[in-house]
Amino acid sequence: MNADTRLDVQEVSQIMKLLGDKTRLTMMKMLQLQDFCVCEFVELFNMSQPAISQHLRKLKDIGLVKESRKKQWIFYSFNRNHDCAFLVEDLLKHLPDQRERLAELEAQGLRISCD
Amino acid sequence: MNADTRLDVQEVSQIMKLLGDKTRLTMMKMLQLQDFCVCEFVELFNMSQPAISQHLRKLKDIGLVKESRKKQWIFYSFNRNHDCAFLVEDLLKHLPDQRERLAELEAQGLRISCD
DNA sequence: TCAGTATATAATAATATGCTTATATAAGTA
DNA sequence: TACTTATATAAGCATATTATTATATACTGA
Numbered sequence: 001m002n003a004d005t006r007l008d009v010q011e012v013s014q015i016m017k018l019l020g021d022k023t024r025l026t027m028m029k030m031l032q033l034q035d036f037c038v039c040e041f042v043e044l045f046n047m048s049q050p051a052i053s054q055h056l057r058k059l060k061d062i063g064l065v066k067e068s069r070k071k072q073w074i075f076y077s078f079n080r081n082h083d084c085a086f087l088v089e090d091l092l093k094h095l096p097d098q099r100e101r102l103a104e105l106e107a108q109g110l111r112i113s114c115d
Numbered sequence: 116m117n118a119d120t121r122l123d124v125q126e127v128s129q130i131m132k133l134l135g136d137k138t139r140l141t142m143m144k145m146l147q148l149q150d151f152c153v154c155e156f157v158e159l160f161n162m163s164q165p166a167i168s169q170h171l172r173k174l175k176d177i178g179l180v181k182e183s184r185k186k187q188w189i190f191y192s193f194n195r196n197h198d199c200a201f202l203v204e205d206l207l208k209h210l211p212d213q214r215e216r217l218a219e220l221e222a223q224g225l226r227i228s229c230d
Numbered sequence: 231t232c233a234g235t236a237t238a239t240a241a242t243a244a245t246a247t248g249c250t251t252a253t254a255t256a257a258g259t260a
Numbered sequence: 261t262a263c264t265t266a267t268a269t270a271a272g273c274a275t276a277t278t279a280t281t282a283t284a285t286a287c288t289g290a
Binding site for chain 1: 121122123124125127128129130131132133134135136137140141144199201202205206209210211
């Protein structure tokens, strides 16, 4: 049993509902590795910008991700302070690594980095 | 990392979608303890019989539960052979125990047992 | 075989979801 | 300031989800 033991069913089912979408589930898996900005996700998922934006908003509304502006981009990050963060990370362990996909983005020169 | 490592995102997101419902999530938590028949769930969730039946069908269709007839009742059980069984059990660990709720059912004399 | 009980299925209606297109906002830059 | 880029939001539409009601099916026991 873990540190977050005894989350309530209501909360967990809401989290599960959000992760019950392939795009959002993959987003969370990738956000375990590093932060991403919207335009990177647009490339990665080959999906329209508003569609991506709406998925991210849902994740943000429930608190699973945080956003922060850096220069002209808005970066999203995994919120490891969320009640269910431990549960979610546990779950994501079962999914295949996404580094390859990330490497492709890099190869296409579409990776955004700002330091 | 676990024995089921590297489930595909498609499959996991489907499972998550199913568990993204409070009733089904609780059902799975309870089925970890023991088998249940439909009428017990109807009492436990205070929900119509067809509604319960439809939730169970979804869980059965995806393979998370198995059914078996015993006398006039159909009992549902947790399918621990499912690809994602380990993942699901991991997840359910984070939820509150349901023994109390079960005790109530027992107290009301609504528990079905057939040996 | 018939009645009663347990369960499943079908049709339907209300609501939720996820995309699209169009537009607004906000920051960076000439 | 005006233009461009990055992102968010709103409206609309197609589809999915979940419950309800009505009905069908399958056992059990007299």
